[in-house]
Amino acid sequence: MNRSRLAFALAALAVAAIASVAAAPARAPSGVPALVFVSRRPASGDDRGAIPGLGPRHRALATGGRLMVRDANGRVRALLRDGVLFDASDPSVSWDARRIVFAGTVARDSAWRIYVVGADGRGLRAITRGDRAVDLAPLGAGLERFVRYDDLDPCWLADGRVCFASTRFPQVAQEGGVLATNLFVVGSGGEGLRRLTSERNGAEEPTVDPATGRIVYARWWVNRYLASEAEPFGVTTDRSCAVPSDTVDLWHAVSVQTDGDGIRLAGGDPRGRASVMAYQPAMLRDGSLIGVRAERLSLTPDPGRTTVTLYPGGFAPPRDLAGAGAHRGSACSPAPLPDGRIVLSLDREGRGDFGLYVVRQDGGGLSKVVDLPGTLELDAAPLVARERPPVLAPPHDEPMPELPLTRADQLERPVASFRFDCLNVFANAALDRPFPLAPPLQRDVRVRFYATLARPAALGGDTVVLVRESRVTPAGGVHEEDMPADTPMFEQLVDARGHVLRGARGPAHVPGLNFARFGSGTKCVGCHAGHSALPVPESAGLAKWVNATPSAEARASSVEPGTAGAGAVGDLRTRGRTAEIAWIARSAEGESLRLRWRWPIEVSALVLYAIRPDSSEGTRVAVGECELVFYRDGRELGRTLLHEPLSPDGTRAECNGVRVDTIEIRPSRVSGNVMHRPAAGLAEIETIARLVED
Numbered sequence: 001m002n003r004s005r006l007a008f009a010l011a012a013l014a015v016a017a018i019a020s021v022a023a024a025p026a027r028a029p030s031g032v033p034a035l036v037f038v039s040r041r042p043a044s045g046d047d048r049g050a051i052p053g054l055g056p057r058h059r060a061l062a063t064g065g066r067l068m069v070r071d072a073n074g075r076v077r078a079l080l081r082d083g084v085l086f087d088a089s090d091p092s093v094s095w096d097a098r099r100i101v102f103a104g105t106v107a108r109d110s111a112w113r114i115y116v117v118g119a120d121g122r123g124l125r126a127i128t129r130g131d132r133a134v135d136l137a138p139l140g141a142g143l144e145r146f147v148r149y150d151d152l153d154p155c156w157l158a159d160g161r162v163c164f165a166s167t168r169f170p171q172v173a174q175e176g177g178v179l180a181t182n183l184f185v186v187g188s189g190g191e192g193l194r195r196l197t198s199e200r201n202g203a204e205e206p207t208v209d210p211a212t213g214r215i216v217y218a219r220w221w222v223n224r225y226l227a228s229e230a231e232p233f234g235v236t237t238d239r240s241c242a243v244p245s246d247t248v249d250l251w252h253a254v255s256v257q258t259d260g261d262g263i264r265l266a267g268g269d270p271r272g273r274a275s276v277m278a279y280q281p282a283m284l285r286d287g288s289l290i291g292v293r294a295e296r297l298s299l300t301p302d303p304g305r306t307t308v309t310l311y312p313g314g315f316a317p318p319r320d321l322a323g324a325g326a327h328r329g330s331a332c333s334p335a336p337l338p339d340g341r342i343v344l345s346l347d348r349e350g351r352g353d354f355g356l357y358v359v360r361q362d363g364g365g366l367s368k369v370v371d372l373p374g375t376l377e378l379d380a381a382p383l384v385a386r387e388r389p390p391v392l393a394p395p396h397d398e399p400m401p402e403l404p405l406t407r408a409d410q411l412e413r414p415v416a417s418f419r420f421d422c423l424n425v426f427a428n429a430a431l432d433r434p435f436p437l438a439p440p441l442q443r444d445v446r447v448r449f450y451a452t453l454a455r456p457a458a459l460g461g462d463t464v465v466l467v468r469e470s471r472v473t474p475a476g477g478v479h480e481e482d483m484p485a486d487t488p489m490f491e492q493l494v495d496a497r498g499h500v501l502r503g504a505r506g507p508a509h510v511p512g513l514n515f516a517r518f519g520s521g522t523k524c525v526g527c528h529a530g531h532s533a534l535p536v537p538e539s540a541g542l543a544k545w546v547n548a549t550p551s552a553e554a555r556a557s558s559v560e561p562g563t564a565g566a567g568a569v570g571d572l573r574t575r576g577r578t579a580e581i582a583w584i585a586r587s588a589e590g591e592s593l594r595l596r597w598r599w600p601i602e603v604s605a606l607v608l609y610a611i612r613p614d615s616s617e618g619t620r621v622a623v624g625e626c627e628l629v630f631y632r633d634g635r636e637l638g639r640t641l642l643h644e645p646l647s648p649d650g651t652r653a654e655c656n657g658v659r660v661d662t663i664e665i666r667p668s669r670v671s672g673n674v675m676h677r678p679a680a681g682l683a684e685i686e687t688i689a690r691l692v693e694d
Contacts (some may be wrong), residue, residue, distance in 0.1 A: 040065030055299030196260030624669030
């Protein structure tokens with residue numbers, strides 16, 4: 001027997017032994033329901049230490065494993081008889097708990113396919129097959145690597161279909177040289193296979209939001225084309241020629257409807273890059289997002305140590321539950337239990353041996369459920385009936401092309417298009433929401449739309465095309481018909497000289513790639529990390545009005561040393577340490593603050609926020625009166641006196657559309673202390689305004 005056959009035989013024997021291990025109930029935390037999971041052999045050779053199924057290099061790694069059940073009484077058993085499959089991963093339980101869908105492979109070197117089996121282990125059948133509709137051979141040399149494609153990460157949709165990730169749409173990711181994944185759907189009997197997404201680099205680990213029925217998945221957010229003012233085309237792949245910006249190369253969680261339309265960010269803390277990562281996402285009914293964060297945000301060439309993280313309510317600072325950020329070792333594969341706890345896989349000592357654990361949402365109560373000797377216990381899902389999520393609209397009728405198009409195909413095929421509607425690129429999030437600032441208000445802005453053609457080298461290779469350069473209205477709107485659908489695209493905002501606009505985080509240049517389904521119409525506001533997650537106003541007229549304070553130059557009569565300064569009134573924060581989020585003057589009397597805009601604005605209202613009391617900081621200040629003075633071109637236009645005390649939750653002053661370029665705010669009748677001493681100050685000022693169009 002040669003070495004490869006010997007290794008295969010030893011692995012098979014070891015995996016078969018799993019069925020008899022821990023047959024008796026083990027001591028475990030109470031209240032854990034029946035679980036279905038996979039028990040897999042550790043990786044070996046060059047992949048030693050890898051987590052099978054996690055990340056673009058190891059998602060299709062076959063080490064040998066079994067589909068297992070841990071009953072509610074603690075008994076562990078194999079669901080399928082020995083030898084049926086070589087390996088299994090990612091089980092998902094149907095809403096009535098009668099069926100399980102999972103990924104499996106019949107041999108170490110075979111492609112992964114999607115299988116369905118009854119919860120009793122009967123009726124196993126494959127619902128995807130190696131039946132590519134287009135023959136690759138006539139398309140030229142260099143396509144050999146696309147002959148094999150893997151189907152992975154299945155989950156049940158509310159309508160009974162199965163969504164899964166696959167490399168069957170043949171393209172290579174922009175980074176790492178790995179095949180790109182996209183999402184597909186198929187009926188539970190194998191019928192109606194369709195592609196949902198047109199991600200350029202990767203779409204995998206889909207799940208369903210139990211509250212909305214939308215598909216939530218992890219996508220690889222990276223764009224090799226950087227903003228450049230040295231290149232007339234506006235983009236470059238040479239960082240030395242690019243506009244300075246941070247590096248964006250990570251997996252975050254987004255959601256789409258069940259037809260692939262309406263993509264938007266699913267959660268995270270968009271004020272930071274690492275704090276928005278969420279691989280293997282799972283959603284709770286209250287909108288909270290759970291996901292895996294890693295030392296290497298791109299998960300390539302390997303993830304490093306991993307952490308299971310909770311984003312309470314969806315958009316919030318991360319709370320680490322288990323793994324590198326909360327304990328030693330690594331954690332992955334989170335799934336919610338009916339009682340609110342989270343089941344996950346944890347390598348507690350950092351030795352590469354994962355077992356199943358449960359943990360509360362506050363990170364406490366970490367307890368082992370099952371850890372079989374010599375194997376990795378991964379991908380647990382509660383084997384219980386659950387409330388079915390809402391069933392969304394039926395899918396689009398027209399299927400996407402099976403292969404990336406050649407130039408000839410593109411000329412002959414009618415262009416499938418969508419409508420792009422951004423109601424206001426200058427819109428900001430509401431106060432105290434974890435989103436960075438949009439670009440500041442300005443005139444004569446244009447938007448460039450780029451498309452990336454993700455073709456194999458044999459078909460001409462990857463390239464970028466400037467689809468269109470369009471005018472942004474003075475009110476910040478972008479409305480474009482006939483944009484190429486089902487195509488990875490990104491945008492860039494430029495001024496009248498062609499210079500890229502700057503936002504709080506760098507150039508206004510999308511650092512990843514988006515897509516829209518044919519026949520759809522995108523509708524969003526903002527141009528920053530949270531644009532696709534902000535509420536959209538009911539009409540374009542309402543969307544013209546934004547908080548213009550972040551676009552103003554703020555100057556104060558005085559600033560207490562060591563505090564945030566005048567600009568703090570436009571940072572969209574009213575909560576936090578007073579010295580970091582508020583303007584604090586040196587005295588309580590005769591102080592003022594000025595906001596000045598480069599272009600005149602029409603002001604509907606001002607909302608002034610008092611500093612919140614904080615006894616631990618010695619802060620309890622009251623501003624009993626405030627005078628507002630309006631200017632245009634250095635000439636005073638009028639004054640408004642607010643006689644009522646300012647509230648920490650905002651006090652509104654109607655401005656009736658006055659057109660100004662400067663507003664002065666003069667707090668008076670100030671009493672109390674800020675950080676143990678008398679001082680005037682404000683936490684925030686909202687200027688509800690729009691650019692004057694004449």
